[in-house]
Structure formats: C-alpha cells, structure tokens
Amino acid sequence: MSEDSETVYHPGKIVPESGIYECDCGQQHQWSTDMKGHRFPPLHDGCSGSGWKLMAAAHLS
Numbered sequence: 001m002s003e004d005s006e007t008v009y010h011p012g013k014i015v016p017e018s019g020i021y022e023c024d025c026g027q028q029h030q031w032s033t034d035m036k037g038h039r040f041p042p043l044h045d046g047c048s049g050s051g052w053k054l055m056a057a058a059h060l061s
Contacts, residue, residue: 008051011042019057025049033058 008024009015015034023030025048032041032052040052 006053008053009040010051011040013040014038015040017054017057018059020055021052022055023047023049024051024053031055 009021015021015036015038018034018036021032021034021040022028023032023043025043030044030047030049034040034052043049043051
C-alpha cells in the first residue's frame with residue numbers, strides 16, 4: 001500500500017490531492033470526494049474515526 005493511503009488528514013485541513021477519501025474508522029462507510037485546495041469536511045456524527053485517508057486519486061485538469 002502506498003504511503004498516501006496510510007496518511008490520515010484531519011477535518012478542516014487543506015486537501016493535498018483531489019480524490020476519493022474514506023474515514024479511517026475502519027468500517028468503510030464514510031466516503032468523501034474532495035478537490036485539491038479545498039478543506040476536508042467534518043466526520044459524520046457518531047463516527048469513531050479521526051480523519052480521512054486517500055483511497056483513489058482523481059486526476060482532474
């Protein structure tokens with residue numbers, strides 16, 4: 001697995017790479033599609049995770 005998929009990005013931080021991010025709670029139920037330069041959204045209520053992990057990069061022009 002790549003290093004990027006292990007990095008956890010916290011809500012409110014700047015998105016470093018456009019792509020599909022998954023909550024790090026381990027239940028694979030919280031997905032977010034984020035654009036580079038935007039801020040990560042908050043996690044959903046009741047989620048035990050602490051941030052977002054990149055699951056698939058999106059190459060946007």
